[in-house]
Amino acid sequence: MAIQKPSHTFTKIHLKALHTNNFKILFALSFTVFINMFSFAQDIPKPTDSIKPAVKDSLVINAKDLIKNEAPAEKAQDTTKTDSIKPKKELLEHIVKYTATDYTSFNQKKQKLYLYNEAEIDYGDINIKSGSITIDYSTNTVYAKGILDSIGEYTQAPIFTQGSNVVEPDSIIFNTKTEKALIYNSKTEQSGGTVIAQITKKENDSVYFIHRGKYTTAEDLEDPEYYILLRKAKVVPGKKIVTGLANLFIYEVPTPIGLPFAFFPQSEKQTSGILIPSFGEQNDRGYFLQNGGYYFAISDYIDLAVLGDYYTNGSYGLRLENNYAKRYKFRGNLGFRYENLITSERGFPDYARSTVYNLRWSHSQDSKASPSSRFSASVNLGSSTYYRQSLNQINTGNFLNNTLASSVSYSKTFEGEPSVNFSVTATHSQNTNTEQINMTLPTFQGNVSRIFPFAPKVGSKKGIIQNINLQYSVRGENRIQTTDSSFFKKEMFDDAKTGFQHSIPISTNFKVFKHFSLSASTNFNETWTFKTINKVYDNLNDELITETVNGFDAFRSYNFSTSLGTTIYGMFNFKNEKKENPKIHAIRHVIRPSISYNINPAFDRYYESAEVINADGLTQADIDILQNDPSLQYSRFEGGLFGVPGRNFSSSMGISLANNFEAKVRDKDSTATEPKKIVLINNLNFSSSYNFAGDSLQWSPVRMSGGTQLFDNKLSLNFGATLDPYALDNNNNRINKFNIDNGGSLFRLTSANATMSYSLSGGKDGKGQNDSSDAALNNPEDVLPKNLDFANQQIGVDSDKDEDDDDEAEKSAFYNFKIPWSLRLAYAVNYSNSRRQNEISSHSLMFSGDIELSPKWSVGGSSGFDLKNKGFTFTQLRFERDLLSWRMNFSWVPFSARSSWNFFIGIKSNILKDLKYEKRRQPDQRL
Incomplete structure (x- = not known):
């Protein structure tokens, strides 16, 4: 390949050749005329008519007929047409484009083209950007380097791009004919990592040879915190890096961690490979290897990881992890875990062997795949003791599940x-x-x-x-x-129980007296079942025998209901002439009363009495008495999926009252033009019912529930209670007598509960304000323990993860004294007094928090305290250190049957995630 010379250069040389004397011009014209005459003499003369003979001869053969009948002669091949010498390649195969900001100069004597300041050359798939570019036509070489600015700083270093490969060196020498290059102090990104080399020889567009290169995933390439020194290496971009002796350097300090030779796969697609296990020791199972195996990159849509655990006492585990996805169609993952657990040694009295397993499957369909149909799956099943007995650290966080x-x-x-x-x-x-x-x-x-x-x-x-x-x-x-x-x-x-239920509800609604809404409905149900029962009474053994009858059967039922409701708004204004802008502007009370009436007929035809057998010695009157015994009455549909038809007539009235309290208060923001609306009490509900058809205990207990959010929605509070209007007898059973008539209060508190969740944080951006989201309040898992297996979490392995803005960190050289922190609390209490036990059935407090001691140090923990039993719940402490390209974690469960700890340090990058050190103490297994 050669670089095209400027068009004006060719024109200039051509015109110079025409500046000759008159003699040479005359000689050239004479030579041209001579050649033309010689070429004309070689032409075949046109055929002329021959002299016809006077006497016609019948034997004379017409020349035209002879020519027509004769086969055409084969045209001879010119031996000079195909030459073994290939024609000379064109001077340029592609169009050359070049630009420069300051100047473009061509030295005709030296055959060099100079481009200066923001110079750029495009030729085919090759692009070079640099401060200074020199093209030597005589040697077909391009030399690119940076330039010095006004303060003497080296700027506009070359950027060499060929296809998808980008190299950023200090300088480069490139041969346009052989496409070979020498690259000095280059930085090349290779699949999430960067190769920094002093001298790189580019053999072609797919092979590079490196001398004393550094491979790192650090962000600061001028002073990387670690790198792997590649003394001699061959790089095939997008495929592999093959190197000789290589070892790890941490802040320019060599370590003994290295290999005599190494192979780094470099692929933009997923590839199969070995998964390095972690090792450790457990007291009663010896040494172990965990989570080692092989990863199969089956295709672009599906993969498979086969992992295994092995303990020297014979215990082992197997894990299969699969991910699959198809864009705009579906995605999901499938996992199967199996463990064979052995305790002690064979022959000892405490020897035990057990197996546990767990199957997980998650599948979701893209909404674009099929708008009218959808398939989804969320499966988690297996042994009930799996999470409690599992030895693998990845299951520690699910111990309380x-x-x-x-x-x-x-x-x-x-x-x-x-x-x-x-x-x-x-x-x-x-x-x-x-x-x-x-x-x-x-x-x-x-x-x-x-x-x-x-x-x-x-x-x-x-x-x-x-x-x-x-x-x-x-x-x-x-x-x-x-x-x-x-x-x-x-x-x-x-x-197994099988059945079908058909339902046809019919309803209507309309307005009554403008302000009331009345609705009426009736519901018809038909239930099919494939198993019924038959009961017989064995008089001899005084036993009621239940038999299962296979076969189709059905029953039908219906009911009627109506409800009347309205909405009442009440407003309490605090704004008056004296106080134009009070702290509380108004309080709004919304009341939604509702009354309903329900009728459920009695379906006695589906009930019968058990047949009496072995009735020897009984009279017909005795048999009739037995058959009328309520304890021998039954429905053949008992035990069905959808219950039995109602035997008792029910006519009941339901009463409910819903309340909502809101307030408009003065906004703290002085620029706000409207008051701020806040919720005081959200959904304070009361409900009860009265059974007209009942002969006693006609009133049901009053149920109360409510909730609110306080402190800018940081505190979520929910509460509930049950109030019984009836009294108890000496045996703590409900009696048909109101509690107030029995010397008590109007209602008797039988149960109550309250839950609270609170999330707050501070110290962010030096403001020290509570900055929490509503999602933290509604997610109870925030206070639960976290996963202990950092190596398998793959947290932070992506180099493109979100980081704090560097500009914010550079504003001050000192760390802000207001330390960022977060705290999440969950409190629950339940009270029971249905039979005068008057006790707190459960009372617990759970908490979880994190403190960022520095931009790189953070500590956290989660625990809880059982206030009833006076003891701590499952406790976990966490420590984390961000080491730029590395990550260090330590997690500790200080006490309980699951006491253990885990230390991990490793590289964040996914390509080098197996370069790690992990030490852990497994919890002792207790069966």
Whole structure:
């Protein structure tokens, strides 16, 4: 390749060649005429007519016929047409573009082109930007370097770009013909890291040879806090770095951490590779290796990590972690964990062996994939004792988890009028304390949207008739109740319950006396079941026997309800002529009273008496007495999914009262033109009911609930109570006598509860103000322990993570004395007095906080205190140090059965995350 000379240079040289004398011009013209004459003499003369003979001869052959019948002669190939010598390559293959701010100068004698100040050259996929660029046409070389500014500082260093590779050296010498280059003091980014080399030889556009290069992921390339010295290395951008002797330097101090040779994969795509395990020792299981394995980069859409744990006493664990994603379609992850735990040694009396497992699956569908259908999954199931017995540190943060829940669902909507939708859902709920498991495999739900059969086609609906509407829904379930020991065994499916329930609600609403809203509704239900029961009474053994009957059966029920409600607004103004701008402008009280009436008929036809067997010696009167015994009355639908039809007639009235208090106060901001609105009490609700059909205890307890937020929504407070109007007898049972008539108060407090969450912080930006978000108040997990396994969290491994603004840190050389901190509190108390026990059933305080001692040092912890049992809950202390390109963490559980600690120091960058040191003390296993 050669760099094109300026066009004016070619023109100048060409004109110089035409400045000759007259003799030479005359000679050239004569030579041209001679050549033209010679070329004409070689032309074939035009054919002329031959002399025809006087006498025609029949044997004379026409020359034209002979020529027509004769095969055309083959044209001879010119041997000079194909030459073994390749034609000379064009001077330039691409268009050359060059610019410079100060000047562009060409030295004809030296055949050099000079570009100065913000010089730039574009040729094909090559771009060079520099302060000074010199092009030597005689040697086909380009020399680029920076320039010195007015204060003598070296600026505008070269930036050499070829394709996607960018090199920033101090200077560069590039050969345009061979495309080789010598690069001095270069900095090249390679897949999240940077290679700093004193001398780099560019062999071609894909191979570089480096002498004494430094590979680092530090941000400060002028003074990196660490680097790996590559004494001799070969770099293939985007593919690999192969080096000889290499070792780690920390602040220019060599360390013995190194390798005689090394291979650094460099790829913009994910690649397969080994996952380095962490090691340690546990008291009763010996030495161990954890979380080591292999990562499979299957494709751009799916991957797989196979990890394992091994202990020298024979215990082992296996983990499979999978991630998958397809843009605009779906994404998810799947994980399976299995551990085989061995305690003590075989032959000893305390020898024990157990297995635990856990399966997790999360799947979400992109909303753009299918607007009318959706599939999602959130699965977490396994052994109830998994989180308590697991030896792997990644499960320590879930030690307090008492519930496992799963849900897999698919839904589909058919647009139209009315619209139809259905969903199929499989759910799972598991209590890890009781080991009770509830599953639905599956649940089917179908709905037809609301229909207004009497509504006008145009305009709004008015009156009782036009507002009549109905819906249809069907729900089917296959419900299973089992335990850990029977999970996915035959007996688990034998006890499954299956059924369907069809529901058609019909309702209407309209205004009464302008200010009241009246609604009325009736609901028709039909329930299908595939298992019923039959009860018989064995008189001889005095035993009631229940038999299961397989087969289809159904029952129908209906009810009626109506409600009347309104909204009342009350305003208390404090603004008057004397006080034009008081602190409290007004308080608004919103009351929403509501009264309802419900009728549930009695469906006696679905009830019968147990058949009496072994009735020898009994008279018919005795049998009739037994069959009329209420204890022998039953419904064959007992134990069904959707309950049994109501046997007792119910006619009840419900009363509820909802309150809301808001205030307008003077804003602290003097520039504000309107007062500030705050919530005093949010949703202070009272509710009760009265059963007209009941013969005693007709009033139900009054239930009260409420909540509010204080201190600029930093304190969230919720409370509730139950008030019983009836008294207790000497055996602490409710009696049909009001408590006030029994010498007590109007209501008897039977239960109460209160919860509080508070989140505050300070010291940020030196303001010392509480700066917390509402999300922290509503997330109880903020006060729970964190994960102890820092190596697997991959926190901060991304070099593009959010950092504090450097400009803010450079404003002052001293650290602000107002230390940033945060504190999260959760308080809960429950009171019980339903049977005169008068006790606090639970009383606890949980807290979690963090303190940033310096911009790089932070400490934190989480714990709690059981105020009833006088003891601390699960406690964890955390220490963290940001070492720029490195990260150091220490976590400690000081006491409890899970007492342990973990120390970790490693590089943040994902490419070098295996360069780490980790030391931990596992918790002693207690079975």
